[in-house]
Amino acid sequence: MIQVSVTSTEVRNQSGTAKASGKPYSLNFQTVWFHTVDRQGVKNPYPEKAEIILEKDAQGAALFYPVGEYTLAPQSVYVDRSGNLAIAPRLVPLKAATPRPAAAAA
Numbered sequence: 001m002i003q004v005s006v007t008s009t010e011v012r013n014q015s016g017t018a019k020a021s022g023k024p025y026s027l028n029f030q031t032v033w034f035h036t037v038d039r040q041g042v043k044n045p046y047p048e049k050a051e052i053i054l055e056k057d058a059q060g061a062a063l064f065y066p067v068g069e070y071t072l073a074p075q076s077v078y079v080d081r082s083g084n085l086a087i088a089p090r091l092v093p094l095k096a097a098t099p100r101p102a103a104a105a106a
Contacts, residue, residue: 003035028062
């Protein structure tokens, strides 16, 4: 499981005209922090900053992730049209820890 921390709901927009097609584009990004491991499987001491592209609602507004702890959804990993393994991060919230029942008074 890859843990992802979202610490801000700030969205960065990048828009323009694609050079190849001449069509306009608009992408929304959100900064997240990935808790990764090294090649030996040892957890890195600090999370790593990355930007993910956000989906849009029917009106074109960015669907940002609320502040919280997440993991990658299974649909984040797919095989692209070239046959290469690819990742398009989609996040699912980590379940909150279930509170333990209070100890009975003796």
